[in-house]
Amino acid sequence: MSHTEPVKVEVGLGDRAYDILIGAGLLLGAGIEIAGRLPGTRAAIVTDENVAAAHLETLKAGLEKGGIQVAVITLPAGEKTKSFAHLEEVVDGVLAAKLERRDVVVALGGGVIGDLAGFAAGIVRRGMNFVQVPTSLLAQVDSSVGGKTGINSARGKNLVGVFNQPRLVLADTGVLDTLPVREFRAGYAELAKYGLIDRPAFFAWLEENWQKVFAGGRERTEAIAEACRAKADVVARDEFETGDRALLNLGHTFGHALEAATDYDGARLVHGEGVAIGMALAHRFSARLNLASPDDAERVEAHLRAVGLPWRMADIPGDLPDAEALLGFITQDKKVSRGALTFILTRGVGQAFIAKDVPPSEVLSFLKASHPEWLKMSHPG
Template identity: 80%
Template sequence: MTTARTIRVGLEERAYDILIGRNLLERAGQEIAARMPGARAAIITDANVAALHLATIEESLKAAGIQGTAIRVPAGEQSKSFPVLETVVDAILAARLERRDVVIALGGGVVGDLSGFAAGIVRRGMDFVQVPTTLLAQVDSSVGGKTGINTAHGKNLVGVFHQPKLVLADTGVLDTLPPREFRAGYAETVKYGLIDRPEFFAWLEANWQEVFAGGEAREHAIAEACRAKADVVARDERESGDRALLNLGHTFGHALEAATGYDSSRLVHGEGVAIGMALAHRFSARLNLASPDDYQRVEAHLRAVGLPTKLSDIPGGLPGADRLLEYIAQDKKVSRGALTFILTRGIGQSFIAKDVPASEVLAFLEDSLKQ
């Protein structure tokens, strides 16, 4: 049995482990039973992931004596909605699961966010395990307890903080991930280098091909990203301070997702983040906060791995700068109407910029739409 890397998220009585390695789906039952003896389980997954991995985790749960009920939701961002949340909640209750039973999220970020929200509100809070099956979910959304759904007003505007009891990041399942989805997750991996780990960004520049190929480099990259996020979450669980740095690229990115109607054929979350990070570095240079060399270096690396970096890279066209600014203003990183961005003074030198003038953002968006 291969040894998994273990990273501890230090939240006192709510601390939990992130296990990273291959073949963890086969071990899911024993890992859950060891931490939650006697629990029954609801496994929430989508049709795509169910076809690949549901049987493996069901078998593992059965071998550990855990009774499991599978709940399938449609694949795609549209499942982060009130109607789908209602069907999931109803299915959990119909299975007669109790508060000390466990909700298992088997899937990418959409399934994780939806399942975590359901677990957070059913019976005022059920136990919850993340089994992320995409790179994006393994390095970002499965860790930290942010859950939620989208509305017509924007992304992730309704949700709760609800920490998992365990995260099982099986790196072997990434072998079945479509290349576009892997690249999208890689954008979130890069983010941790750009926030405050310049040496990690340099390592990724030198080793990204090995990360894509799999093996030791991939596990190292996932572990570094999870360690970076775990450190931030332990310091600032509910985003009252520097956890906001994890939103680097997301204020622009979420606005672009809303502007494309969450249509994954045009833009998936990680691609929005990639463009958002490129824009954040370009905007920082425009404000004379950072050197143009930095945004050029960031854009060059994102382009090298096949990620978009410009608004014109999004197929199908975008609304005008005024409308994009409205989406940005609706984003949850806005406080009392003032625009807050994560900007940078250089690679790995991100900071929270409050009260960014809307006029500066509007002029920047107008210029960016022409490029």
Template identity: 80%
Template sequence: MNDGGTNSPVKVVVGLGDRAYDILIGSGLIARAGAEIAARLPGIRAAIVTDENVAAAHLDALTQSLESAGIASTAITLPAGEKTKSFAHLQDVVDGVLAARLERGDAVLALGGGVIGDLTGFAAGIVRRGMNFVQLPTSLLAQVDSSVGGKTGINSPHGKNLIGVFHQPRVVLADTDVLDTLPVREFRAGYAEVAKYGLIDRPDFFAWLEKNWREVFSGGPARTEAIAQSCRAKADVVARDEFETGDRALLNLGHTFGHALEAATGYESARLVHGEGVAIGMALAYRFSARMNLASPDDAARVETHLREVGLPWRMADIPGTLPDAERLLGYIAQDKKVSRGALTFILTHGIGQSFIARDVPSSEVLAFLRENHPG
């Protein structure tokens, strides 16, 4: 596999007909962003949406790259953190784009992690009834998951990502260099989404991660390999089921439990970030599958061992502070987007790499399971 060197990024294509787009993965892509964007969207102006932390590290480099390619830009800088995915900050972005007098054919660029990508994509999808959108993900989680596939949105007090639209980017530029400065907790959180792809339907990839995760963390070819494999896995699913009417829901392995835990902690990143919620959620999904006699307890133990080995939380007891009771947690689960006509839908498993969509899961079974696994 290409090692993602400066002159030769790995390319993954998301095949959506005339809306197909490239994911480029490699070193130096922020410096090359202007040229890559100008080649696809000639003559545009742009708004860059970012957060305070990312702006300090990467905004100047991106602005210079755009300028060198003849792209005039304006920057909209927001606070960092999950709470930025709100109506108030959506309005900040929309107003900033309109104040810059950008036209429908111009572009809105997301420079940041999943929060910035989701919020910016939503704004791009609704301003002037849809503007061009470019993803420049700066976290591992965003590079392997949230920047790919066109899901955008903001959170509600009722739950996570309940307000949004599908709006595909024109290109995704995943600069692997930026991951070198990522705090280890954020890198681990992104790694949960990498492991997810193996656990959904790529058991060989999960086994590879069990052997090579240290090299993924330390950087180099193994990191680029893991990102590219994750993007291919997601691109394949998105091309089959763009609007999540079928098996795209498999990408939500761990998310039904995870989103409920995020809502239960009030989206306080000091307690739980999204990838950590997914890690705990995947462990719970495997344990719940074993409880329902769908999978072997050995598979659940294998997942928990790997998550623990890389330093991720894997049980509700790993979340600092107190959690709402099991009944409240079930209430958050009932708000999940995968609920249909009140019936609970989970992504469960028959084993490593054998996930499936389980509809009409009895709430009584889920409640009993939550009580058994609640740290209180």
């Protein structure tokens, strides 16, 4: 791919502002970009075995080109890596390499590695510099931007962590060519989410151009840049998620419940697929509550279908727990306030809002009506 000038998006956080650079060939330019912002640093690259096989040597060469000495910490791939044991392994690796506070931890990987390495950078030596080099579409448009870092506990996902903003995000669009198409699709769900929250023109653009986004090139770079602009705007307004940053959870309340219901089995459902079904359900639920037109729900479902994403619970292989059990997962995922639930609902495409008083009885009857078992009974054969 050609090495055109990357697109730059700034995350405006005053003296902690940072750039997101988006374009092809950024791994090889990483050393120049980092050394220009953090002169005289050494680096610990944190990565996983799968990403290391594909991209570690390129990034090492890129860092060394900028005069940056490198230590490497390679972890197993997968969600289970977001644990206390692997956090300790990263912290110990950084200390063993004798890196100092002004040195940099570089996260090379998807969301799991970014979350874990960012948390380690936030606590080792009471805080070191941190650079995100996301290698999945989902990480490039979502988890690498905004400073949320952490690990999972036996009691749930992402319950231990810190807000720790990176000094730089390098989103190399070329590395996405090595992603399996299912993973690319899953990341695309988060891309579409930004259009559905408050950028209806972006959603319409994706309806026209999604095949070009999948193919790579200028449209892919522009789509990722627009998603990063959308997220950067929200983060600048509400860094610590006390207000409208919660809009970024569109589709996630239903989606997290479905992930839990499938026991986080990636063969059945990966995170972005859960979000896709969750976004379709959020639009369908909003129509059921007479907040939005059913035409909007159908439009969202049609786009997800066209892209090849699942859009209803019946698309998940295997059996699902009943509606009551699904509601139980929802009430665990989101805090219940005086018996009412918080959801991100919508008044139409690009008109999402935070609804803090959704009655569980409404959610339950909707889950029953959307459940594959009910659909089988109501449409036999």
